[in-house]
Amino acid sequence: MKNIIELNAELEKISKPEIYFQQDHQTFANHDTWVIEADVKYFSNWYKRITDKIDDIADLDSPRKVKFIKLFHQDVLQKYEDATRFNHENLEELKSTFSGQYSTPDSMKKPIKPCSELLHYGIEDWGNPNFLKFHNIIQLLGSIFYSEDYLVMEDPDFSLYEEKYQLEELLLEKIEMGELSIAEFESDAEKIEMLYSYVELSFYFENIKILLKNIAKYLDTYVNLIKKLENFQEDKLTLEEVFDNDPNNLKLEFSLNKMDVAFFYKTLFDAKIINLAKNGQKKKYTNLIKYIDSSNMYYIYNNKLDKIKNINKEFTKCQKVVQYKSQEMNLLELIISKFTKRKEELLAYKEEGEL
Known part of the structure; x- marks a missing residue:
């Protein structure tokens, strides 16, 4: 029972932050941790601490412990779904997490750096x-x-x-x-x-969302096994349903370099083959760039696939740097040649009466 209570406490700590700002050090803290010091190691240790406790209670021969696994599975999925709805890039939503407390617990040393x-x-x-x-x-x-x-x-x-x-x-x-x-x-x-x-606080909440997602995936392996054992019916929430709200799920691979990907989408956009609602954005390609960065797309880099992100740099070059125009021309010629070849194949089908 001790591990069950401790696991529940850890999950509640993730989903119910106690954010306060220490004016002397000019940074935020959550519970007993300075946000600026919550690095990759901090979150990986937190993940391991929780998954170790999950392993300790995951006795599939015990109906009571199986029930707890199901309970925690649904609890974490709900917490993850709530985290995906929280806009950590919005100032007012960030302020809503701030308790207004300014005192530093005696157990905390001052942060290493501002x-x-x-x-x-x-x-x-x-x-x-x-x-x-x-x-x-x-x-x-x-x-x-x-x-x-x-x-x-x-x-x-x-x-x-x-x-x-x-x-x-x-x-x-x-x-x-x-x-x-x-x-x-x-x-x-x-x-x-x-x-x-506030920027560091925003990154902190992004890492909280990732932490909850990874814990949900870990619990899902147990629940899938339990479903096989018990012919368990679908719950109100499933991991797949929550993933629908997360933009980084499907993987699209381009056999192009990153600059060519930028030219590809810019050409489709300028030709009005694709379009995105402006939603008040003043600049022409803002939403297109955001869409590409938030999508799970990959391009070829050093003969390996690399995730597309921060593509605004390439869009800047597309518009302003003249020497890249020849690269754009080469891409267009490649696309035209492939479409021409496909058109010739279709015409051949037509001549044979198959189209």
Whole structure:
């Protein structure tokens, strides 16, 4: 019974955060953990701690413990579904999680670094994880506080550092004019630090969703076995039903490089073969870029499949960098040749009376 109680407590801790902001350290904490220090290792340890407890109670010879596995399976699926509905890129939804508590528990040491000190990378290289992390932080900073259709690095003449400083200046102006409401601080540095704290909080909730998804998948292996043993009927929720709300399920593979994928969709969009509702977005390709980034698509990179993400960089080149026009021409000629070949095959069927 002890493991069952502890497992339930861990799951409740995931789904019921106690978020507070410590003004002296200018960052958020959840329960007894600074959000900025909740790294990949932190969440992998949390996952292992929970799955170990699941294994401890998963005695399929015990009807009582089988019932608990089913109960936790449905409980985690519901928590995961709730997490997919929470928009962690919306400032007001992030604020709704904040308890308003400002005191730090005596058991907690101050965080190792403030949020803004994490923004470092060597050179602008999309294969560099530090650069990619920096890019994603600035992207999220703009999406939350400036505009929901904000896209970083649209201007190829700006470095990521330059765009960072420009965005910070724009956000300080919004705060000064009363267009952006956050906690009151005297210095600009403190105001900026607060913004980055919200960005880290947003990443934290994204990782919470991933954690719940992985726990749900782990429990699902047990429940599927139980269904085989007991001819168990479908429950109100299944993992597949919850996955329908998660955009990263189906896998589409392109036999093209990433730039060609961008040209492919841009051409279809410009030719009005495909379309996406603007939903108030001012820029032409904003929703198309968001759709591609959120879809589970892959492209060929170094003879291996790699997931398509952060494709706004390629869209910028498509529109502004002249030397890529020859690549666009080559792609169009490839598509035309394949369609021409297919048309010839259909004409052959027609001549033989089969069409």
